[in-house]
Amino acid sequence: MKCNTSMRVVRISDDVWEIPVTEKSGMLVPARIYGTESILRAMDTGVFEQVTNVACLPGIRRYALCMPDGHWGYGFPIGGVAAFDVRSGIISPGGVGYDVNCGMRLIRTDLTLEEVQPKLELLMTELFRRVPAGVGASGFVSMDRPSFDRVMTQGARWCIEQGYGWHRDLERMEQGGCLSGADPDKVSDHAVTRGRNQLGTLGSGNHYLEVQVVSNDRMFAPEVAAAFGITGNDQIVIMVHCGSRGFGHQVASDYLKVFEKAMPRYGITVKDQQLACAPFLSEEGQDYFAAMNCAANTAFANRQVITHQIREAFAAVFGRSGEELGMELVYDVAHNIAKVERYSEGELVVHRKGATRALGPGSPDLPACYRSVGQPVICGGSMETGSYLLVGTQRATDDTFGSTMHGSGRTMSRTQAKKSIRGEQLQQQMKQRGILVKAVSMSGLAEEAGFAYKNISEVVESVERAGITKKVAELRPIGNIKG
Amino acid sequence: MPASFLFLDDVALADLAFDAEGDSVPEVFEAASNAVMEAMADPKTVGATWERCVEHVAADLAELLFDWLSDFVYWKDAAGVVFSRASISLIQAGGQWTLAGTLIGEPVNQATQMLRNDVKGVTKHLYRLRQDNGRWRVRVVLDV
Numbered sequence: 001m002k003c004n005t006s007m008r009v010v011r012i013s014d015d016v017w018e019i020p021v022t023e024k025s026g027m028l029v030p031a032r033i034y035g036t037e038s039i040l041r042a043m044d045t046g047v048f049e050q051v052t053n054v055a056c057l058p059g060i061r062r063y064a065l066c067m068p069d070g071h072w073g074y075g076f077p078i079g080g081v082a083a084f085d086v087r088s089g090i091i092s093p094g095g096v097g098y099d100v101n102c103g104m105r106l107i108r109t110d111l112t113l114e115e116v117q118p119k120l121e122l123l124m125t126e127l128f129r130r131v132p133a134g135v136g137a138s139g140f141v142s143m144d145r146p147s148f149d150r151v152m153t154q155g156a157r158w159c160i161e162q163g164y165g166w167h168r169d170l171e172r173m174e175q176g177g178c179l180s181g182a183d184p185d186k187v188s189d190h191a192v193t194r195g196r197n198q199l200g201t202l203g204s205g206n207h208y209l210e211v212q213v214v215s216n217d218r219m220f221a222p223e224v225a226a227a228f229g230i231t232g233n234d235q236i237v238i239m240v241h242c243g244s245r246g247f248g249h250q251v252a253s254d255y256l257k258v259f260e261k262a263m264p265r266y267g268i269t270v271k272d273q274q275l276a277c278a279p280f281l282s283e284e285g286q287d288y289f290a291a292m293n294c295a296a297n298t299a300f301a302n303r304q305v306i307t308h309q310i311r312e313a314f315a316a317v318f319g320r321s322g323e324e325l326g327m328e329l330v331y332d333v334a335h336n337i338a339k340v341e342r343y344s345e346g347e348l349v350v351h352r353k354g355a356t357r358a359l360g361p362g363s364p365d366l367p368a369c370y371r372s373v374g375q376p377v378i379c380g381g382s383m384e385t386g387s388y389l390l391v392g393t394q395r396a397t398d399d400t401f402g403s404t405m406h407g408s409g410r411t412m413s414r415t416q417a418k419k420s421i422r423g424e425q426l427q428q429q430m431k432q433r434g435i436l437v438k439a440v441s442m443s444g445l446a447e448e449a450g451f452a453y454k455n456i457s458e459v460v461e462s463v464e465r466a467g468i469t470k471k472v473a474e475l476r477p478i479g480n481i482k483g
Numbered sequence: 484m485p486a487s488f489l490f491l492d493d494v495a496l497a498d499l500a501f502d503a504e505g506d507s508v509p510e511v512f513e514a515a516s517n518a519v520m521e522a523m524a525d526p527k528t529v530g531a532t533w534e535r536c537v538e539h540v541a542a543d544l545a546e547l548l549f550d551w552l553s554d555f556v557y558w559k560d561a562a563g564v565v566f567s568r569a570s571i572s573l574i575q576a577g578g579q580w581t582l583a584g585t586l587i588g589e590p591v592n593q594a595t596q597m598l599r600n601d602v603k604g605v606t607k608h609l610y611r612l613r614q615d616n617g618r619w620r621v622r623v624v625l626d627v
Contacts (some may be wrong), residue, residue, distance in 0.1 A: 044496065071496050074608050074626070078497065098626050135523055135601045136563045136591035195617055198585035202603035205627045206497070246560035249603040249626065253553070256607070273607050404510075410496040414627070419492070441598045483601055 003041050005048035009033075013053025015068075015466040019052055021193035021419075026056035026271070034400075035068030036462050039454070042411065046072025048084040051330050053271040054082050058279070059089020061345045065400055067355050068462045069409030069454065074098065075274035078354035081403040084280065086340060086347040091285045092267070092277035093252040093259070093292075095351030097336035100206075100251060100292055101299035102243030103174075104333055104356075104378035104406070106389065106475075107307060110326030110400070111318070113213050113234035113478070115381060123211065123317045124436050124479045130309040132201045133483035135439030139200030141305055148196050149184040155297030156304040156332075164308035166323075171367040173332040174357060177300040179339070183290035191291075195247025195298060200305035204444050206407075207242040208383060209306065211479035218474035224391050227373045227473050228330050238327075238474060239387055240306055241380045243336065248295035253373055255288040280349050289338070296337060302333055330389070333357060336404035343401060350401045358392030358404040358469050377469050379460065381408045383437065384450030387475045388460050395467035404469040408456035421446050430480075439482040448482060488518035491525070494609065495624045499600060504620040509573050511612070511619035512548055512599075515571045519555045519605075522625055524565035525597035530589040533564050539582045545612040547580050550619065552605045554586060564588045565596060580585040600627040 001009045007023040012032070017040055021027040031051040033040060047070050054076055055064035061083050070079025075094025083089055116123065132139060141164075151158045156177025159165050170176050184192075202209060215234040219225055225232065244251075259276035262284045263269070268277060275369070278284040307329065311322030318325060324359025340352045359366055359375040368373055377390040385408070396402050412420075426449050430437050439445040463469045486505035494500035499522055503514035520526050537554050541547040551571070558564060566588035574581045591598065604626040612621040 006556065073497070074606055074624075096625075098606075134591075134593065135598045136559055136566060137601075138563055190557060194557060197563065203603075205603075246556070246603060250557075255605050413494065413496050414499055415493055416492045417489045440593055441600070443599050 002169045004043060004045040005175060007048055007052065009257060015462045021049065024052045027052055029055050029060050029063050030064065031055045033066045033070065034462060034466055036458060039068045039458060039462060043070060044072050047077045050075070053275060053367065054080060054221050056271055057082070057090055057092065057113060057275065057277060059084040060270060061085055061348060067404070067405040068459045069354065069405045069407050071409050073353060074186035074355045074468055075272055076351065079405065079409065080353045081351065081355045081401055082301040083343065083348035083401045084242045086280055086349060089280055089349055090277040091280045091289055091338055091349055092275055092351065094274045094276065095353055096252065096338050097353045098249045098252045099243035100248035100295035100458040101334045102336040103299060103303065104335065104380055105240040105303045105307065106330040106376070106378045107238040107310060108229040108326065108328050108330050109236045111222065111236040112235065116236050119317055120436055120479055123313065124481065126313040126317050127209060128438040128481050130313045131481060133481060134204050137201045138197040139305065141199045143196050143199060145192065151199065151301045152187065152297055153182045155176055155300040159301050159304040159308070160216040163307050168228060169304065169329045171369070172329045173300060174334055177304065177332065179293040179296045181290055182293035182297050184294055185354065186287045186291040187251060187294050191247050191250035191254060194250050195245060198245040198247065199302055201245060202242050202306070202481065202483050203245050204441065206448060207483060209481040210239045210477050212239055212387065212477050214473050214475055218476070220471040220473060221391065227370065228376050228389065228472065229328055230389065230473055238310055239378065239380060239475065240303055242302060242306070244295040244299035245302065247298050251291045251295045255291065258284050292338060294457055296334065300332065308412050331378060332394055333378055341402065348401065352403055354406050355371045355403045356405050356406045357402055358396040359402055360394035360397055362390050377404055379405055379407055379456070379479065381456035382450040382453040383448055383477055383480045384435065385456055386477055389472045389475060390460065391470060391472050392467040396469060400468050405459055405463050407463060408453040408459055411454050417449050417452040418443055418446045420451070421449050435477050436479045437482065441483065445482055472474040486514040488514045496502050499625045499627050500622065501601055502620065502622050504618055506618060508544060508619055509571060511621055512551065512571055512573070515548060515552060515621055515623060518623070519552050519602065519625065520566040520569065522600050522602050523559060524599055526567045528595065528597045529565050529567040531587045532589040533562065533587070535586045537584050537586065540579055542579055547582050548612055549605060549610065551582055551584055552623065554584065556602050556604055558586055559602070564590050565598065602627055
């Protein structure tokens, strides 16, 4: 098997590949990479190095995993999943990512393409006005320190109490939009200062707000889709991709420094400085977990405030309230997180970095409305090629600690993408193809061109064949807002 | 040779990497500062109505530069500004380096500034400050 590593890669199935423990000194478990042969061949060297580095971390169980949208990241690869024993294992900011609880949210509507198309320009202008994006953008929610402390501990629930959303939204979020164990005392003043004014903002990079269409010919599991409120017939949905912004990044940076100093005390050595970690049950490990939960809750709140603004924008343009337009939340799911979950090995600290939880039917952690079908999995593609709604499976619980892909994954650097196309040119090309883009930064727009990403359909087919998620519907973009 | 920086094509796919270099420690610090400012916004389009002085002390030059570059990210979020220029002075005494720096810029204005990436942080991935052949060089990956 020829790929970008000198390590031996063994075929387990057409979509699962394994690097045995003998391939790197210190590996405690094998590394498993999901993807077709062509996806695997195209993966950068960093994926192979990093997933095998993760396999060396103390207390890791079963496998170090990488999903087919994987690529190089800091410490862990993007697309990385690893589970560590609660008692003997570690927790690592490198396994969560700097943007703690970066995640996806999908909102359905009763509107159709026919109704929205004539007002699309107006709608995108209104969304662009109400949802701040780009460098240094601040949100409309004014926040003092006590209020921000409540955001950190209550997550999306705080927003609902302030009137930014509906109580039933909370049922359709991972963990109800609030992780327990958040402790604001474990968060630095630096992080709070960075984050306090950013609630309700998108950020930049690969974060976006997208108006999408679901057509009948791209529905793959209509019964499951119906349970999610997705009916097809050129139905309009809205996807949001963002996280905890500067706040989460500061939490990660602060604790990387703490862990770098703590590791010698615990006798931990790592193959890469960005894998700095501490035993989960140590004081440092618990402090980071409490601070990370604060950042995760802030991200849930961020996406909730954005949802409120989206509903307001639609209401202003279509002259009906969000409720009258059927703008129910389909789901909100994290793809950068560490959580304690129970599997056959017992309680594990599951790290997902650029990977999505994918619970199958019957899971008690699912809201009643989805328990018979499984968890919605929202996967964002590039702004040119579309996205997917998938559903979790029991196989994911059995094979991948209940995890699957999160997006399409980059294949080209930002700098290279910018050299290949100008933002204005890309914006014009997309308009001709029926996708209206509003962007704060034209160079930032060029960095997100579709050719800089993997083919999401191949990535999705791969996880479906591996059995860890099933396709529900493809979501085609018609409007996009970027920072 | 003058101090300079170069954004890299083939490093850190999802983020932004650059090499900076100069003939002296202050020059490489200046070049790296310019790269971080350029990553956020075109400094030529940013005014000078906001100013902040910062100071760092460290025994290790690489840590000192890391903390200084992180200041740009912090103040970008904390004060909602982007930067037009920065200046530093470096003093070495008693095994410690002291950096006194000034950040200059103005509040973010989408109408007048050419904004680029919302840099979320400076990372330690591939981070290395070194001197070879008399030239100071550093590689930095910014998380965007």
